[in-house]
Every structure is written in structure tokens, then in C-alpha cells.
Amino acid sequence: MHxxxxxxxxxxxxxxxxxxxxxxxxxxxxxxxxxxxxxGVHLFxxxxxFGLYLSYLNRPLTYGAFLKxxxxxxxxxxxxxxxxxxxxxxxxxxxxxxxxxxxxxVFLYKMFDESIMGSYGYPLWFISTILQFYVVFHLLAKAxxxxxxxxxxxxxxxxxxxxxxxxLSIGKESDRVWNSFFLRYLWEFALGxxxxxxxxxxxxxxxxxxxPIYILLIGICNCAIYAALALKGGSIGKMINDIPALxxxxxxxxxxxxxxLAGVTRFFTFTxxxxxxxxxxxxxxxxxxxxxxxxxxxPLTLLVSLAATYFIAVYFEKAVASFxxxxxxxxxxxxxxxxxxxxxY
Numbered sequence: 001m002h003x004x005x006x007x008x009x010x011x012x013x014x015x016x017x018x019x020x021x022x023x024x025x026x027x028x029x030x031x032x033x034x035x036x037x038x039x040g041v042h043l044f045x046x047x048x049x050f051g052l053y054l055s056y057l058n059r060p061l062t063y064g065a066f067l068k069x070x071x072x073x074x075x076x077x078x079x080x081x082x083x084x085x086x087x088x089x090x091x092x093x094x095x096x097x098x099x100x101x102x103x104x105x106v107f108l109y110k111m112f113d114e115s116i117m118g119s120y121g122y123p124l125w126f127i128s129t130i131l132q133f134y135v136v137f138h139l140l141a142k143a144x145x146x147x148x149x150x151x152x153x154x155x156x157x158x159x160x161x162x163x164x165x166x167x168l169s170i171g172k173e174s175d176r177v178w179n180s181f182f183l184r185y186l187w188e189f190a191l192g193x194x195x196x197x198x199x200x201x202x203x204x205x206x207x208x209x210x211x212p213i214y215i216l217l218i219g220i221c222n223c224a225i226y227a228a229l230a231l232k233g234g235s236i237g238k239m240i241n242d243i244p245a246l247x248x249x250x251x252x253x254x255x256x257x258x259x260x261l262a263g264v265t266r267f268f269t270f271t272x273x274x275x276x277x278x279x280x281x282x283x284x285x286x287x288x289x290x291x292x293x294x295x296x297x298x299p300l301t302l303l304v305s306l307a308a309t310y311f312i313a314v315y316f317e318k319a320v321a322s323f324x325x326x327x328x329x330x331x332x333x334x335x336x337x338x339x340x341x342x343x344x345y
Contacts, residue, residue: 004272006269011040011044016309031161045188046192058200074130079106092291093291098119101120125176129185153187158191173235187241216252218251219252280316281316288305
């Protein structure tokens with residue numbers, strides 16, 4: 001579906017730009033405003049729930065078959081990038097090599113050890129979170145089918161809030177293994193599943209009953225609430241601003257989709273089709289560019305890094321698709337990439 005690839009592309013692009021801009025010494029308030037780009041992770045999680053549940057509804061898999069499929073699509077490319085990062089770090093000091101940290105990625109205990117959570121690329125914390133969702137996905141799917149949409153969403157929201165306040169109460173809000181455990185984002189994943197179910201019932205049509213100007217206003221208002229909580233609410237504000245963050249960011253993204261120029265829409269849709277490869281590779285390529293091109297002006301270095309990331313991601317995506325499916329990605333009748341429908345979003 002065109003809008004799904006667009007939203008994936010929009011989210012990954014803002015996350016990449018956020019990580020790039022963090023390398024610059026920006027003055028206030030710009031050094032704080034750039035964090036809005038990182039909010040795309042909330043939309044990623046919603047789209048993950050959407051894609052996985054839509055695939056499950058169309059073709060249910062056994063738990064074993066589901067995990068095997070996820071291993072081919074998500075785990076193997078992830079570990080491949082980790083191994084490449086470790087190899088490069090033998091010659092270029094991109095990361096500090098460690099057998100314990102490397103094993104943490106390969107055997108997945110990294111998600112429980114804060115000391116190595118940021119090893120071989122701090123943004124890869126998100127992979128730990130999404131893998132946790134894979135482990136419990138079948139339980140969530142069964143619950144979604146037995147409960148009404150409202151019941152499923154409210155229970156998921158209650159669990160997320162309970163986890164958030166538990167993390168705050170024990171003073172672990174700064175630790176990724178705690179503040180990014182899948183339970184914190186459960187309500188976003190569940191909301192994506194509900195949207196998938198409703199969309200399937202509506203014959204895959206996305207009816208926009210709200211006028212674009214109202215979508216924009218809703219987005220701006222929620223972004224303002226998100227910013228106020230993040231900037232003025234301290235650690236508590238940053239932990240409880242997920243709801244306005246998701247609503248505000250998503251509304252802005254939908255408004256851009258509705259009013260985007262053809263070239264902008266094509267760019268974000270293309271970006272969405274290689275979103276996972278971009279996410280895995282962008283930070284490694286960024287750090288390598290900063291080391292190898294240190295004599296260039298910073299903005300030029302970032303542009304070179306961005307271009308290189310897109311170029312390499314295209315071929316990485318093709319290689320992974322060939323490995324996982326034994327053929328090139330197939331185009332669907334909606335114009336999306338068939339193998340992307342239930343990929344990491």
C-alpha cells in the first residue's frame with residue numbers, strides 16, 4: 001500500500017536526519033528541536049504491529065514458522081551488519097570490539113545488559129525491542145481476536161502505563177533495557193494491529209474523513225504537548241509523552257502525504273521500500289564518514305554519508321531479498337513490495 005511505504009520512508013528519513021544532526025553543534029533551541037525526528041520510532045512500532053497482523057490475518061503461520069520467517073528477514077540482516085561492523089572496526093576505530101558485546105548481539109542477551117546496549121551502533125536498541133514483540137506476537141494476535149478493539153487497546157495502554165510508572169519508580173528511566181522494553185510500546189503495536197484489522201474489513205481502503213487542515217492542527221497541538229513534556233517535564237515528561245508524540249508525528253506525516261509534491265512522495269515511498277536496510281546501515285556509514293572525511297566541512301560529510309547510505313542500502317536490500325526468498329522482490333497490485341509488507345517498519 002502506497003501510504004504505508006510512504007510513512008515508513010518518512011519515519012526512517014527523519015530518524016536518519018536526527019542522528020546526523022546530533023553530530024553538529026547546533027545552538028539552542030535547534031539542538032532540542034531535532035529530537036522530533038527521533039519520534040519516528042513510535043510510528044515504526046505502530047507500522048510493525050500493522051504489517052505483522054495484516055500478514056497474519058491474510059496467511060496465519062504457526063509460531064515456529066513465524067519465527068523462522070522473522071529470522072530470515074530481520075535477524076540475519078541485523079547480525080550481518082553487526083559482523084561487518086566488527087570487521088571494519090579491526091582496521092578503522094568505528095566501534096570498540098568486544099567478544100562479549102558481539103555475543104550479546106548474536107545470542108540476543110544484549111537486550112538485557114545496559115553496558116553493551118549501545119555496542120556496534122546505539123540506534124540498534126530498536127532491534128531488541130522489535131525482537132521482543134516477535135516472541136509474544138502470537139499471544140497478542142490471539143488476544144486481539146478474542147477481545148473487542150477497544151478492550152484490546154485499553155488493556156494494552158494500561159500495561160504500557162503500568163510498565164512506564166514501574167520504570168520511573170525504580171529510577172531506571174535512563175536505561176534502555178528498561179525504558180525501551182516492549183511493554184512500554186505495547187499500546188502502539190496494538191493500535192497498529194487494530195488499524196490492520198479495520199483496514200482489512202474495509203477492503204484495504206484508507207478513508208480520510210478528517211479534513212487535512214484539521215489533521216495538521218491535531219498534529220501541531222500534539223507536537224506542542226510532546227515538546228512541552230520533553231523540555232519541561234524532566235525524565236518523567238520524556239517517559240509519558242509517547243501518546244502526543246505518536247499522534248502529533250503521525251498526523252504531520254499524513255498531512256505531508258496528502259499535500260506532498262510528486263517528487264517528495266516518490267522519494268519517501270522509495271525510502272520506505274528499503275527502510276530496514278537504511279536503519280541498519282546509516283549509523284555505521286555515518287561514523288565511518290566522520291572518521292574518513294574529517295577534513296571536509298561537516299555538512300558536506302553528512303551529505304556524502306547520506307548518499308552512500310542510500311546507495312549501499314539498495315544493494316544490501318537486494319542481497320537480503322535474494323538470500324531470504326531466492327528471487328527478486330515481487331511487486332503487488334497496490335504498487336508496494338510484497339516482501340516489505342510485514343518487514344520491520
